[in-house]
Amino acid sequence: MTIRQFKAVALKELSSSPSPALDIDVLLCFSLNCTKTHLLLHYNEELPLENLLWLEKAVEKRKTGLPVAYITGHKEFYGYDFIVSPSVLIPKPDTEILTARAIDVITDVILKRPSSVLTVCDMCTGSGCIALSVLKSLIDEPAVPRELIPAFTLVDISAEALSVARENARHLIPDEYLERVRFIQSNLFEEVPFLFNVILTNPPYVPAQMAAELLEDGRNEPLLALDGDAGADGEPASSCDGLSVIRRLLPECAGHLVYGGSLLMETGEYNAETAAGLAKECGFKGVNILRDLENQLRVVECHYQSLH
Template sequence: MTVQEALAKARIKLQNSSQAGKPVSSTPSLDASIILSHVSGISRTQLMTHPEKDITVYEDAFLSAIVKRCSGLPVAYITGVKEFWGIDFIVTPAVLIPKPDTEILVERALEILTTKTESTKPTRILDACTGSGCVVISLAVSFKQIDCTAFDISTEALKIARTNAEHILGSKNTIRFLHHDVRNAFPRPLGASSSSYDLIVSNPPYVPSGTALELLLDGRGEPLLALDGGLDGLKLIRPLAEHAKKALAKGGKLLIETGEYNAKAAAAYLKTLGFTDILVHTDLAGQDRVVEGVFQ
């Protein structure tokens, strides 16, 4: 089997596959080339420029991976890697796959960090519900003068986050990863006599329960724990905001990723807690995505 034959066969399979009444892929050709590159170890550029190359030795593994994709399993779970903020992160079904919209959270956090008043002390950051660690690690890569703590309730997710930090940051990794529940009082920064962070970021489970279950019908295999935000999607956002208020230094900021269905409700809740300068930032599609508030 040649590269051209393998990709054509896979493309047809993907085009004819659906889960929960929806096509499994909107980019069958791209998915096929990424998976073949992963299975064979041959770059996508080489695959495209040498369509006549014999890849029979990889045929069984490739078609097996395509069957998984046809079942709805995302490409990232098949390859074990997802690019986020220009960085390749290791992902498994234990963590949510990093999404482009979450880069809005990183982008806004970096804007805050770069405009912060000059200080000789590192800016203290907490990443609540860290998952794969993509947010806090991207911040650590992009901004050096920070002291980062991150936590998650999932021990399996923490293993992935720690692995990503070690792989991406190497000897420069100083992120403290903790097993912690967002519904409990937040851990203190290292060396702090009281809980006081300058910036708290979070991409918590915020999808309403019914919607979360519907999303998983397509076979995507993402952890329900990382998606389900209760009946209104705010079950964890409420305690997150409450504990953030107690853990932020005066003038500190809170950034929470939410959904278009509950961003305004989340913003309203921050207001009831006394947060000021509340903003709602939109994502790439113009949907409400990140809620921001200042603790005074």
Template sequence: MSADNSVECTLRKAVQQLQESGSDSPSLDAAVLLCHALDKPRSFLLTWPDKILESEQLNAFNALLQRRLTGEPVAYITGEREFWSLPLKVSPSTLIPRPDTERLVEIALDKALLNQGDILDLGTGTGAIALALASELPQRTVWGVDLKQEAQQLAQSNASLLNLTNTHFLFGSWFDPIESGTEFALIVSNPPYIEKNDPHLTQGDVRFEPMSALVAEEKGLADIKHIATLARSYLSEAGWLMFEHGFEQGEAVRELLVSLGYDQVETYKDYGDNDRVTIGQFHH
């Protein structure tokens, strides 16, 4: 066997192919896929660069690499993505949790400490936001709702895998599965907010993600408007509502919340310095 089949050489060749295919994180992609094929932690690659791969291992890796070279997101290939340092199972029926969404979690944790009561995550997908909050607030109950039964089951199984017992995941459209009269101290959502003719929909990972989780009518604001309108009936006194939204939507979301009677309305920036999260407080 030649050293061509070593961990180091295999990675180097893969990185080159990924660079040519236009991946924006070729080294990371190659490492994650090789670890997945070998069922080893990342540290293994650094510790054993000269390790010779068996032909089955190489075949398994090359099959994964081919999928990535066609543009398929790494998270769908491996079925997993880390969010808030929690390993989450993902599937093509859900969005892949983004690092920017961790901003929403940070702000939610900040506001959650001001009010007692349950927390609701609308359009929970993999359960990323709900599970991050549940892991940080073990005394609180966090509810998640998703329109896709597959997503709701995935979120439920993520909760079980992470042993987070203070969560409940329901299936249905926004507030539909919530009993009327139920009140929450905090309602968070990362709803669809992209306009349907946005050119970004034809680029990168988004091409493989479920359109229903990405696109909304009314310049991307339809779902945000619907949730903000109904949330007033489900927030406890002085409860907070917060959305993740597009980088150009801060002003529109602030105006919407003010027009619906929310106060303390404020927009926060993500790590890339773009408007990303807008919040408001509701007094009955």
């Protein structure tokens, strides 16, 4: 069977996917280890049997609703290749807004006050996509002195998620910077006895009912990564606005930031304003909400006590 013939058959099989042509191209490129251009130039070539068998299985999995990223085990985020498994949320383009802003904020502080190494926490790190993209971008930025590359602490309650984050650190970060990355398994800041200059976080913020509905499409993402109504002990909390985790997290962030430190926190477009109000109640100043590429309210940015 040629690539073209396979694509025609698979398009029919995946007609219920929101993006069948894209799904098939990603699966073909992954299986053949080639670019989209290479695929187009070789459309009429026969698929090797081994690839065809893998692709047929991949299409069957995709038909169950399993995302392509879990089938290939990879997802591109902020231009970097992340390893993913169903233990972690698949990194989303919306989160690139927080990542880009974090790089600007951290670079600015490093260049204005080049005296000490900054400490950055990525709370609820999952695959590590935020912290590791920020770190990799700073390493790749010649204006940032090597000795001032910050130290990162990646925290998650899930041991499985942390082992994916560790794998991504080994995969993306050059060996000489790996000692600047530490991993802590913790329920929010319970096991984290350190202060930070910057806290980055994409916590679970989806209302419980909405999270359950999202998962009905077979995407298989961890409920723990989405359900913002989970209580401190994992039991359902009393709120249903998706902000239960954030209500516990904000005062803990205040207690773990140095004076003048920055917090960047992703939220839902439906609860960003309430989350920003909660940040003010916890003593954060300069509270601002950044919009994503679809102009939706997405990231709460604020500073503990002082802007400087």
